[in-house]
Amino acid sequence: MILSATLKKTALPVLIALFCVLTLTFQSCKKKSRSDLGAELFKKTQNKIFKDATPEGLAEVFKQVLETNKAKMDNPKLITAFYEKNDYDPVFVMDHIFNGDVDITASYFEKAGQHGLDPRMFKADQIKQLVTKFKDKKGIKTIDEAYHDIAELEILMANSLINYSGALQFGMVSPRKIYSRYFTATKRPDSTSMMQALNAGNLKTYLDSIQPKDPQYLMLQKALLAGGTAQGMTKEETQRYLVVNMERLRWKNKPTQNEYVIVNIPDYRLDVMENGKSILDMKVVVGEGRNMDNTTTLADYDESDKIDRPFSRETPQLNSMIHSVQVNPVWNIPQSIASKEIMVEAAKDPYYLSNKGIDVYRNGKKVEDTETIDWASAPKDKYEFKQRPSDDNSLGKIKFLFNNNSSVYLHDTPAKSGFSKTMRALSHGCVRLGDPQALAKVVFGDGPTYEKIAKAMNEDNPEPTTIGLPKKMPVYITYVTCWVDSNNTIQYRPDVYGLDNVLYGHLQKFLANTDQIAAL
Structure with missing residues (x-):
């Protein structure tokens, strides 16, 4: 025990001393490396001007150039902090x-048109011009010019690399900022992703790693380049369809689960996906939109179209988790529908409410003899309306519940005629299901719980029953107007909510023109 303690006492100072030596060695190496800046640049360029270059002289000019270029940088604080931390x-x-590496990077920037993006955003020409100056042993004439050009190239590369990386990994536009009814979790560029770009050791490897690899993206890209x-x-218009939907594919808002429910609003379709394949699909009816006659199209874009003006009944884009179903549901009629539709019909026909199985409440108490009320003059906000379970209930026999702030859900409907129509934006905002029982069977599995649901849906005197889902099912309500189907055919759908035009309006300043794309 005494010997062990002695060894510990002896070893500790030795370890501390060794640590100090290693630290000093590392620091001196770093200092030596930075002090050799001029010699290293002269060796690489054969330009004698660089012999006089020092880290201290560069740092002074670098700070000035950073300050001057702040307005031109998209992320000035992050870039400035990066160089401050690394002693410029x-x-x-x-x-x-x-x-x-820099030439390779600039060539990637020049080919940004392959992604529908304007290459000029990434300053490839300016970068290449500066590289040429560095490689020409007489290209830079004075030490001040040398310092200035080093700082300029650093800032150009840092800014362009961050922007290019962000565009390909996250898209150019934040959907949350342009759409009024967008509630899907969507990751945007942050300091971590930006620093990954700046700290990339091998730029080509990094650039290859961030190129979108989704087969859908690659096929739309191929179609774009084919013209x-x-x-x-x-x-x-075809090109505009492709570029707005390629932008959507760049957004980090895609399902990560192996199994999920997805609704595509413009396609009026629901799929249950399992390991990348659809195991159930059905027609759906979605909320009414502002562009149901397709009078507003990408063929004739107007600048004012980029302002999102949703119609009150449009189904929102969102993601959530289906947590339960209600069999034989009660429909708690929203105030807007009650005042604009239910009370109007009741004013025309005093027996409308009883015929539809709608109960009326005032101050929480059920109102009897509703046919005696003058609904034409009744106050719009004093009554609540609830439709009892029945074959005529607007929610049908079952609704699928998931948390959201828009009060929407997936549900059955007695109005089956809507599913035979091509344009199926007909609901008040919820999603009506073409085959709700099939969806229940998939999400619950073919077992006792599903059998209980199927039995309850066929009862003569139905009672509302809520059944929790043992394993919650992710649900995504999306908006995609152009995609490649299982036969490798590109599908296009009318922009029923006008959201393509909104997106195109915000993308327009970033997009390559037809000539830039054709030149690739």
Whole structure:
């Protein structure tokens, strides 16, 4: 025990001393490396001007150039903090010019049109011009010019690399900022993703890693570059369809679960997906929209279209978890529907409410003899209306519940005629299901619980019954107007809510033109 304690006492100072030596060695190496900045640049460029370059001289000019360029940078605080933390070390000049990395990166920027994006956003020409100056041993004439050009190239590369990385990984536009009824969790670029770009050791490897690899994206991209024309559209409108839906594919809002329910509003379709394949699909009816006659199209874009003006009955985009179903549901009629529709019908026909199985409440108490009320002059906000379970209940025999702030759900309906129509934006905002019982069977499984649901749906005197889902099922309500089907055919759908035009309006300043795409 005494020997062990002695060894500990002896070893501790030795370890501390060793740590200090290693720390000093590391610091001196780092200092030596930075002090050799001029010699290293001269060796790489053969330009004698660089012999006089020092880290201290560069830092002074670098700070000034950063301050001058703040207005031109998209993320000035992050870029400034990056270089401050690294003592204004010119990482792109020292580590990436002379091995060809910067030229490779600029070539990726030049080909941004492959993604429908304007290459000029990423300043490839300016970057290449500066690289040429560094590689020409007489290109830079003075030490001040050298410092200034180093700082300029660093800032250009940092800013463009962050922007390019963000565009391909997250999209150019935040859907939350442009859409009034968008409630889907969507990850946007943050300091972590930006720093990954700045700290990339091998730029080509990094750039290859961020290229979208979704087969849907690659096929839309191929169609964009082929320059084809969809049936009934102009070439320009086809291109606009493709670029807005490629942007949607770049958004980080896609399901990550193996099994989920997804509704595509413009396609009026629901799919249950399992391991990337649809195991159930059905027609749906969605909320009425502002552009149901398709008078507003991408063929004739107007600047005012980018302002999102949703119709009151549009189904929102969202994601949530189906947690339960209500069999033989009671319909708690929303105030807007009650005042604009139910009370209007009741004013025309005093027996409308009883015929439809609708109970009326005032101050929480059920109102008897509703046919005696003058509904034409009755106050709009004093009554509550609830429709009892029945074959005529507007929610049908079952509704699927999931948390959301828009009071929407998936449900059955007695109005089956809507499913035979091509344009099925007909509801008040909820999603009506073509085959709700099939959905119940999939989400609950073919067992005792589903058998209980099926039995309850066929009762003569139905009572509302809520049944919890043992394993919650993710649900996504999306909006996609162009995609590739299982036969590798590109499908296009009318922009029933006008959301393509809203997105295109915000994307327009970032997009490549037809000539830029055709040149690739």
